Amino acid sequence: MGFDDICNTGLGLGIYRQLPQNGHIHQQQKMKKKQILKYDHLLPSLTLGPSEDHAMTSASKADDIASKVYGDQASSISALSSFSNSSSVKKEREVIGDEEDQELELERVSNSRVSDEDYEDQGSPRKKLRLNKAQFATLEDSFKEHSTLTPKQKQALAEKLNLRPRQVEVWFQNRRARTKLKQTEVDCELLKKCCETLTEENKRLQKELQELKSLKVAAAAPLYMDMPAGAVTSLTMCPSCERICGGGGGGGDGSSTVPFSTLGSKPHFFNPFTHPSAASC
DNA sequence: GCCCAAGATCCTATTACCTCA
DNA sequence: GTTGAGGTAATAGGATCTTGG
Incomplete structure (x- = not known):
């Protein structure tokens, strides 16, 4: 019997790890989400219409939808012609840091609230958000508390960080993937x-x-x-x-x-993890 | 109670942007 | 100035679940 036989028969070498957000916890969160969504209109910054997710990704993402989705931020969206301007992109690169200028940050965030169709229409490349340290720290802290977000938590974080809920959601998805x-x-x-x-x-x-x-x-x-x-x-x-x-x-x-006395009749293998010292008789 | 479509969110894989050496 | 690597935000697609008709 070779080593391979031992591995094939006596050891499970799988690397799968069950993540805590699976199963009923997930469902509970979804249930909460549904309940929250029923009262979305009561939340200060929420608007009627499709979710931000679909507003950003579906085929129907037109400017009017974006304006519905982002409500009072529609003006920023409509004014985001500056976004296609490469100079604004360059500006963004320069402002990332601890003491990021607030106005530029707001402009940056506003510019980031652009639908895919806007990218396509104006032939501009996809812009990439760079979180500043404060945003990153807040998201990390939140992730340490819970690796998944309820819609309410997502909304609160988005408002706190001046990001779109979709961006918070994506950040958590990518963070889970990295983990x-x-x-x-x-x-x-x-x-x-x-x-x-x-x-x-x-x-x-x-x-x-x-x-x-x-x-x-x-x-x-x-x-x-x-x-x-x-x-x-x-x-x-x-x-x-x-x-x-x-x-x-x-x-x-x-x-x-x-x-x-039983060694002669039965295989006697030792698991180095459960018996680091090769076990004792 | 069962079926189905819609909606929401997740995960995974991939793309694309950005920074840095 | 250019380039390649690495990090990561964003996107796409499929799976799963709930809800309502």
Whole structure:
């Protein structure tokens, strides 16, 4: 039996990790969302019409829809011809930082409230928002509390950070993806180490097996000359305590070697994670 | 109660922008 | 000034669930 056999039969090397936002928690959040949406009109900055999500992505994203979606910010949208101006993009690059000028920030945010159709109509490239440190810190803090957002939380964050709810949503999606990717990398490293440990363990066991075989041949005649053949062939050694044990439930002078009496009949593998010290008898 | 369409959100993969060495 | 790599916002598509007809 080789190492591959051991891995295939005795170890689950999957790296999947269940994320907490799955399952019923997710559904509860959706339920909350539905309840909240019923009263969207009561929220200060919400408007009637399609969600910001669809206003940004569906085929019907026209300027009039954008104005419905973003309400009082429609003027910013309609005035975003400046957005297609490369100079405004350059300006944005310069203002990112701790003490970002508030007016420029507001302009930047307003410019970011542009529908895809606006990009297409004006042939301008997709603009990329850069969060400033304060926005980033707030989002991070919120993410630490809960990796998913209720619509209410999303709206509140968006208002607090002067971002679109859709941007907050996207940020959380990407943040979850990054977290999962990091965790996958960690798991991968862990599995590599596991593989190395098992390889070493396998080598060690193979070596011990060879030693035991030679020992059995050399010692069988003088030590077990009077013993039945079956007792001799079941001679085993515990890989951890390295005591020689007789097979068949402790035959002969098995009183001192009984703890390892089952090794001869059953595979005896050690999980390096559950038994870091290769386990003891 | 069952079926179906619509709506919302999620995840995953990918694209595209931006910064930096 | 150019370029390639890396980070990340944004987009697209599919899956899942709830809700209402």
